[in-house]
Amino acid sequence: MASIRCVRLMRCMQNLLLLPRKTINICPVFHRSYRRGLRGYLKELYERRLKAGPEPERHPSELGIWNHDAELFAFGKRFGEEFDENLLKRAFVQRNYITKEEAKRKELGIDLTTVPLGLVDNDDLAKKGEEIASRYVKAYLRYSYPHMFEEGICAIHDFLMSHQTLLHIGMNIGLRELIMSAEYPPNEQAYILTLKAVIGALAVSQNVERAEIFVRDIIIPQLIGKDVNELWEVVNPMGLLKAMLASEGRGPPEPRLLWHSASATVMSLYHVGLYSDKQLIGKSPGETVTIAEEMAARNALKNLMQTTDSRAPLTLGAKARKIKLDYNTRNRSIKDLLNENVEERVYGTEI
Amino acid sequence: MAHARVLQWATMARTWWVFDAYRQCPFKSSSKIAHYLIGKHKPIYDPLSDIGDHVVVINSKYISMPNDYWRVYKYFHHTGYPGGFSETAAWRLHEVDPTKVIEKAVYFYLPKNLLRRGRMRRLHIFPEEQVPTEILTNVSDQIQQVQPVPKRLDEYTQEEIESFPKLFDWPEDFILQSGFKKAESLMSESKKAEAGGKKTETGGKKAETIQSGGKKEAPKTGSKKTENPQTGSKKTENPQTGTKKAEPQTGTKKAEPQIEKADSKKTGKKH
Numbered sequence: 001m002a003s004i005r006c007v008r009l010m011r012c013m014q015n016l017l018l019l020p021r022k023t024i025n026i027c028p029v030f031h032r033s034y035r036r037g038l039r040g041y042l043k044e045l046y047e048r049r050l051k052a053g054p055e056p057e058r059h060p061s062e063l064g065i066w067n068h069d070a071e072l073f074a075f076g077k078r079f080g081e082e083f084d085e086n087l088l089k090r091a092f093v094q095r096n097y098i099t100k101e102e103a104k105r106k107e108l109g110i111d112l113t114t115v116p117l118g119l120v121d122n123d124d125l126a127k128k129g130e131e132i133a134s135r136y137v138k139a140y141l142r143y144s145y146p147h148m149f150e151e152g153i154c155a156i157h158d159f160l161m162s163h164q165t166l167l168h169i170g171m172n173i174g175l176r177e178l179i180m181s182a183e184y185p186p187n188e189q190a191y192i193l194t195l196k197a198v199i200g201a202l203a204v205s206q207n208v209e210r211a212e213i214f215v216r217d218i219i220i221p222q223l224i225g226k227d228v229n230e231l232w233e234v235v236n237p238m239g240l241l242k243a244m245l246a247s248e249g250r251g252p253p254e255p256r257l258l259w260h261s262a263s264a265t266v267m268s269l270y271h272v273g274l275y276s277d278k279q280l281i282g283k284s285p286g287e288t289v290t291i292a293e294e295m296a297a298r299n300a301l302k303n304l305m306q307t308t309d310s311r312a313p314l315t316l317g318a319k320a321r322k323i324k325l326d327y328n329t330r331n332r333s334i335k336d337l338l339n340e341n342v343e344e345r346v347y348g349t350e351i
Numbered sequence: 352m353a354h355a356r357v358l359q360w361a362t363m364a365r366t367w368w369v370f371d372a373y374r375q376c377p378f379k380s381s382s383k384i385a386h387y388l389i390g391k392h393k394p395i396y397d398p399l400s401d402i403g404d405h406v407v408v409i410n411s412k413y414i415s416m417p418n419d420y421w422r423v424y425k426y427f428h429h430t431g432y433p434g435g436f437s438e439t440a441a442w443r444l445h446e447v448d449p450t451k452v453i454e455k456a457v458y459f460y461l462p463k464n465l466l467r468r469g470r471m472r473r474l475h476i477f478p479e480e481q482v483p484t485e486i487l488t489n490v491s492d493q494i495q496q497v498q499p500v501p502k503r504l505d506e507y508t509q510e511e512i513e514s515f516p517k518l519f520d521w522p523e524d525f526i527l528q529s530g531f532k533k534a535e536s537l538m539s540e541s542k543k544a545e546a547g548g549k550k551t552e553t554g555g556k557k558a559e560t561i562q563s564g565g566k567k568e569a570p571k572t573g574s575k576k577t578e579n580p581q582t583g584s585k586k587t588e589n590p591q592t593g594t595k596k597a598e599p600q601t602g603t604k605k606a607e608p609q610i611e612k613a614d615s616k617k618t619g620k621k622h
Contacts, residue, residue, distance in 0.1 A: 227354060227355070229354065230352060230353075230354065259491060260491060261364060261365075261366045261367055261489065261491040261492075262364065262365060262366070262367055262405075262489045262491075263488050263489055264485045264486075264488045264489050265489060267364055267365060269360065269361055269364040271361070284354075284357060285357050285358070285360060285361035285364075286357050286360070287357070287360055291353075291357065292357070295353060295354065295357050298353075298354065
């Protein structure tokens with residue numbers, strides 16, 4: 001019978017060998033004698049495992065049962081989409097996988113011209129998918145933030161289509177085992193390309209609208225909980241604010257100290273308000289007067305662009321089916337603004 | 352993330368408040384001050400979080416104790432040795448350190464936990480209105496006083512006193528003897544001319560009482576003659592042996608306005 005210390009060792013072994021619990025029976029089983037050698041045996045196993053290192057990650061197909069076609073079908077059904085079987089299959093094929101297979105065949109002496117491999121990589125689909133996603137994201141953002149500058153829209157778009165965001169999505173929608181790549185687990189680029197290719201495959205299989213709904217449901221929600229104003233970095237908010245007010249024919253912003261506390265301590269706090277034509281257009285707290293003034297300018301910009309913290313949430317889900325997007329019209333850009341009032345160019349150089 | 356940062360900064364910042372303790376009850380004031388020191392006025396209040404504000408108390412020398420607490424209210428101490436017990440009246444403690452009464456009251460009102468001392472460190476008490484500049488610059492708001500500041504009689508102008516509604520006028524030859532000073536002052540002002548050598552008699556049953564009635568005694572019926580104010584400035588005690596309290600007079604309430612008027616002429620501090 002195994003002693004308690006022995007049980008602990010066996011637990012270690014289980015974790016290390018990634019074995020199911022039943023493999024090593026730690027339940028007290030009757031034996032004729034004390035198994036005096038068990039502890040040493042397990043210890044030896046343990047040390048060998050440490051020496052050999054962890055088990056390499058292997059594709060489930062290497063472990064036995066893997067039906068690629070069934071998994072692909074299930075993948076489409078999980079999203080509730082009807083994919084063309086071949087297109088979806090192609091969406092997962094990476095270029096390095098084809099190269100690897102060709103090399104393998106060449107090694108075996110198989111002539112590729114007579115017996116072609118019959119595989120096409122997902123580059124075309126990915127390119128198509130990226131185009132659709134990018135176009136839709138921009139149109140959607142312009143619809144959601146109609147008063148935001150085009151530069152801001154582009155910044156949010158860049159965030160949504162960035163390597164990091166797409167990788168996060170790709171790694172969490174079950175692409176890992178389906179990707180046909182030279183290595184397993186697939187590299188980061190493979191995830192991103194495949195995600196885009198799936199969008200492209202959906203567009204070809206059904207139509208572009210369907211692919212856009214996919215984009216809206218999968219990519220746009222990454223904005224939830226993000227401050228869109230922080231995604232766009234405005235270098236000189238006060239300059240931009242002056243130009244905006246001037247273009248609207250309003251007076252220049254005038255900062256005023258609304259409230260302050262603990263001024264003589266390191267924990268000082270100042271609230272600065274910006275007034276234009278005696279109207280409060282923005283206010284913000286800050287550690288110093290300078291910081292508070294800059295943050296008040298950003299707050300005023302948010303108010304003018306209608307992207308305040310209290311704005312309505314994004315239109316998603318069932319409500320989003322009704323919206324009609326305009327793909328051609330762009331929002332007003334800062335360049336347009338500066339061209340409108342040439343005399344305000346002074347500020348424009350700093351923006 | 353600058354926006355989130357400044358918002359958090361503003362949320363967690365400690366505000367400095369000023370509280371004017373002039374003629375305020377120290378106990379009522381303390382519960383209010385403790386409220387701010389703990390941070391109970393904040394939406395982020397939590398009993399275990401150190402989020403209280405600073406409070407600057409001014410004019411602690413001029414607090415008003417309720418009733419006769421200056422005399423009755425006692426502060427106890429025991430050194431731990433046999434016979435080491437001592438008790439100090441509030442007036443005595445206030446005499447020694449005019450910030451102590453309010454400090455002890457706030458300390459009493461604060462929750463008895465590990466945050467108590469830290470909260471007390473955020474209480475700044477000053478006996479007078481003079482506050483160091485480095486403390487005063489931090490202050491951004493004031494805490495409302497707990498009770499209205501009463502106006503002393505000497506703070507009223509003569510016009511206000513004269514325009515105070517009166518129900519009746521005292522007769523010319525009437526002497527208020529609610530204590531010798533009063534009679535003296537009245538005599539000295541209004542009857543100076545004719546008082547010389549004239550013996551005045553107290554008004555017997557018409558004798559007044561004043562607000563602090565307990566101490567005052569009604570004069571005895573016509574037995575005592577007041578001294579000549581011109582000759583004797585210092586008053587002697589009433590030699591009458593009987594110290595009976597005045598019988599409740601029906602005209603007492605009516606007499607009050609008039610008495611105040613008489614008081615005003617003294618323009619002396621009561622305390």
